[in-house]
Amino acid sequence: MSYDFLLTIAIIMLFTKVFGLTSERVHMPQVVGALIAGVLVALQQRAFAYLQLLDSGKYTHEQILEVLQFLQKQLYCKNPETKNLEDAELVIYLKEKLNRPMRVCGMVKNVGEPGGGPFLAYNSDGTISLQILESSQIDMDDPEKKEMFEKGTHFNPVDLVCAVRDYKGHKFNLVKYVDKATGFISYKSKNGKDLKALELPGLWNGAMSDWNTVFVEVPLTTFNPVKTVNDLLREQHQ
Numbered sequence: 658m659s660y661d662f663l664l665t666i667a668i669i670m671l672f673t674k675v676f677g678l679t680s681e682r683v684h685m686p687q688v689v690g691a692l693i694a695g696v697l698v699a700l701q702q703r704a705f706a707y708l709q710l711l712d713s714g715k716y717t718h719e720q721i722l723e724v725l726q727f728l729q730k731q732l733y734c735k736n737p738e739t740k741n742l743e744d745a746e747l748v749i750y751l752k753e754k755l756n757r758p759m760r761v762c763g764m765v766k767n768v769g770e771p772g773g774g775p776f777l778a779y780n781s782d783g784t785i786s787l788q789i790l791e792s793s794q795i796d797m798d799d800p801e802k803k804e805m806f807e808k809g810t811h812f813n814p815v816d817l818v819c820a821v822r823d824y825k826g827h828k829f830n831l832v833k834y835v836d837k838a839t840g841f842i843s844y845k846s847k848n849g850k851d852l853k854a855l856e857l858p859g860l861w862n863g864a865m866s867d868w869n870t871v872f873v874e875v876p877l878t879t880f881n882p883v884k885t886v887n888d889l890l891r892e893q894h895q
Contacts (some may be wrong), residue, residue: 689875690762693818696873698760700731704755704869705824709753718744724751732759732869734786735775754784758829758868762789763816763875769811773862774809775872781838787870789813789862791841815875819868831864839863 707724720831721744729735736753739747761772773791780786790806797803821829839862845852857863 674746690749690816690818693816693875697759697818697820698862700761700869700871701759701820703727705760706754708755708824711748711755716748720741721747721751721818724755728754732783732867732871736782736784738783754869756823758831758834758865758869759820760865761818761871761873762814763874764811764814764872774806775811775814775815776809780866781836788866791862791869805839811874814872823894831850834865834867835878836863836866839866 685832686766701829704727707727710720711724725739725747728751732754736750739750741748743774769775773789776788776790778788779789799804821831843854843856845854
């Protein structure tokens with residue numbers, strides 16, 4: 658991680674903290690949202706700079722490896738096969754993976770609420786990347802997978818900040834980045850009867866499956882779910 662990147666994040670955190678302390682109208686979710694946006698902007702600026710470098714054709718082998726390190730360590734997208742690629746092939750791969758919609762997700766610690774959470778997932782193209790999975794997408798009949806899900810440290814995102822334009826300013830066609838195979842069967846009830854429903858890919862999992870995704874831990878105080886009517890009785894909703 659470069660010093661410029663760390664400096665950018667530090668400045669954003671400082672100004673957000675000062676702003677939050679000096680304004681009674683600024684609540685924690687707004688402060689956290691600003692921080693997440695800052696992380697997104699910093700990552701996006703680096704991705705854009707690397708894409709422009711690759712477009713120029715004026716790069717060294719060392720610079721290609723630097724871009725690969727950014728993709729793997731900052732955007733958490735890895736493919737074991739990249740070690741077998743020639744420079745020209747690697748550049749094509751890097752441009753494809755960097756030039757995608759990007760999202761930074763604020764995740765809270767798992768305190769037992771129903772729902773999904775963040776995982777490293779294997780994708781159909783051979784990559785390993787960060788994904789948000791719902792409980793209905795996990796094979797609970799497999800003891801190992803069930804244990805992995807139940808011991809997850811964090812919960813579904815409470816904030817998402819998204820970047821939906823490419824490095825040339827054009828809007829992404831978001832439909833291209835949906836994994837249509839991630840539809841799933843969920844259990845519902847109506848008039849006292851249990852039903853099975855075939856659902857399309859969820860907004861923040863299957864529908865954003867091919868986005869560049871980064872997770873950031875945020876305070877639990879930003880999470881005030883309403884899953885049942887009784888949740889409205891919580892202090893946060895009074």
